[in-house]
Structure formats: structure tokens, C-alpha cells
Amino acid sequence: MVSITTDPIDVASIYQAVQSVHAGGIVLFAGTVRNRSQGRRVNALEYSAYIPMAEKLMAAIEEQMRAQWPLHHVVLVHRVGMLALGEVAIVTAVAAAHRKEAFEACRFGIDRIKAEVPIWKKEHFEDGQEWVVGRDDADTPMT
Amino acid sequence: MITVNVKLFGPLKDILHADEVKVNVSPPYNGEAAFNALAEMYPELRAWKSSVRLAVNLEYTSFDRTLTSGDEISFIPPVSGG
Numbered sequence: 210m211v212s213i214t215t216d217p218i219d220v221a222s223i224y225q226a227v228q229s230v231h232a233g234g235i236v237l238f239a240g241t242v243r244n245r246s247q248g249r250r251v252n253a254l255e256y257s258a259y260i261p262m263a264e265k266l267m268a269a270i271e272e273q274m275r276a277q278w279p280l281h282h283v284v285l286v287h288r289v290g291m292l293a294l295g296e297v298a299i300v301t302a303v304a305a306a307h308r309k310e311a312f313e314a315c316r317f318g319i320d321r322i323k324a325e326v327p328i329w330k331k332e333h334f335e336d337g338q339e340w341v342v343g344r345d346d347a348d349t350p351m352t
Numbered sequence: 353m354i355t356v357n358v359k360l361f362g363p364l365k366d367i368l369h370a371d372e373v374k375v376n377v378s379p380p381y382n383g384e385a386a387f388n389a390l391a392e393m394y395p396e397l398r399a400w401k402s403s404v405r406l407a408v409n410l411e412y413t414s415f416d417r418t419l420t421s422g423d424e425i426s427f428i429p430p431v432s433g434g
Contacts, residue, residue, distance in 0.1 A: 240434045256433065259361050259426060262410040263433075287433060299434050319434060327407070327426075328433025329362035340363045341432035343403065 211267035211285040218297040227282035232304035236315040240299040252333045256289045259327040270321045278310040354421040362429045383415040
């Protein structure tokens with residue numbers, strides 16, 4: 210299940226959604242809004258997306274995850290709009306029989322989303338705003 | 353001459369002050385010709401040519417991809433989700 214949402218992400222309900230008696234391991238990654246970036250104090254992050262393309266690519270990433278690892282459940286959700294410090298911007302959650310595939314698939318999911326999916330963040334500082342583009346911490350595209 | 357709809361996001365949206373713009377594309381009717389036509393109208397875009405990726409009808413593709421009138425295209429700035 211993949212989605213882009215403007216609503217706050219409810220991590221507990223995503224955990225519930227991936228739970229299964231067949232799963233021996235659940236790995237859930239939550240990306241949250243940090244208060245500093247490159248030495249400056251961040252007030253908020255604003256995310257925007259090319260929503261239909263982003264959802265299509267996230268669905269393709271879920272397919273790649275399921276093709277590569279035996280997974281019971283996958284949830285990939287990204288929030289857009291203005292997010293306050295500490296709020297959850299993204300969750301990638303997987304349930305699998307064992308921890309190894311759960312960790313690997315979850316890591317693959319978040320890494321591919323960060324590298325491929327057309328979503329952008331704008332940092333809001335005390336004294337201005339800046340789009341985050343081409344930072345060193347960004348992953349390189351696969352294609 | 354063909355016309356395509358260009359969707360704009362992130363820093364490119366701020367440069368053009370628009371979500372979407374129609375662009376007339378001359379031969380060879382491909383992604384590069386569309387970018388050049390847009391950069392003709394908005395010279396600030398030229399600096400982005402080497403870093404954007406082309407998407408046509410919601411899929412990444414190469415700049416030499418041939419376009420058809422009515423295609424929805426976008427020049428995707430480096431992404432920063434997550």
C-alpha cells in the first residue's frame with residue numbers, strides 16, 4: 210500500500226496495518242523533521258510532490274521490494290505540506306517472516322524513495338527559505 | 353509545431369511562478385527541444401538543464417524522447433523527499 214497524504218501520519222495505525230501472525234519481524238522506519246540543517250536552525254519543512262507520478266513510482270518500489278524479498282505487508286506513505294519539528298514526513302514499514310528480509314526491504318524502500326520519487330523539501334529558517342537540491346546526503350538515482 | 357503541458361515543481365515552480373505552462377515545441381519535437389523552448393522564455397532555467405530529469409506522462413525518460421501534442425511532461429529537479 211502506498212500513498213501521499215496531507216494528513217499527519219499515524220505511525221501506530223501503520224504498525225497495526227502491517228501486523229500479521231505470519232510475520233516474525235516488522236521493521237518500520239519513520240523520517241522526522243529535524244531542528245537543524247547545515248548548521249542553521251530549522252523552523253519547519255515544506256514538502257511538495259508530483260503526486261500522480263510519486264504514487265506511481267512508490268507502487269513500483271513496493272513491487273520491487275515484493276519481488277526481491279518475501280514480504281507479508283508493505284506500507285509506504287509520504288506526507289506533503291507544511292510540517293512542524295518532530296512531525297513524521299515518511300514511513301516505510303514491512304512485515305516479513307524474519308528480521309533479515311524485513312530490515313533489507315525496509316532499507317531498500319526508503320533509499321529508493323529518497324533517490325527516485327518526485328518529492329521536494331523546502332527548509333524554512335528564521336531568516337528565509339531554501340529548496341533542498343543536490344545535497345551530499347542525497348542518494349544517487351538508480352537509473 | 354506541437355504543444356505540450358509542462359508541470360512545474362520545487363525550485364522550477366518558484367522560477368516560473370506557475371504550476372503548469374503550455375510550451376510550443378519545434379522539430380525535433382523531443383524533450384531537449386521542449387526544455388530549450390521553455391528556457392528561451394525563462395533564461396533562469398538554463399542553469400538547471402544539466403540537473404533536471406525529463407518525465408513524460410508520469411515516467412522518467414531521456415531528453416531525446418520524441419513528444420506528442422498533449423503530452424504531460426515535467427523537468428524534475430533533483431528530488432529531496434524523505
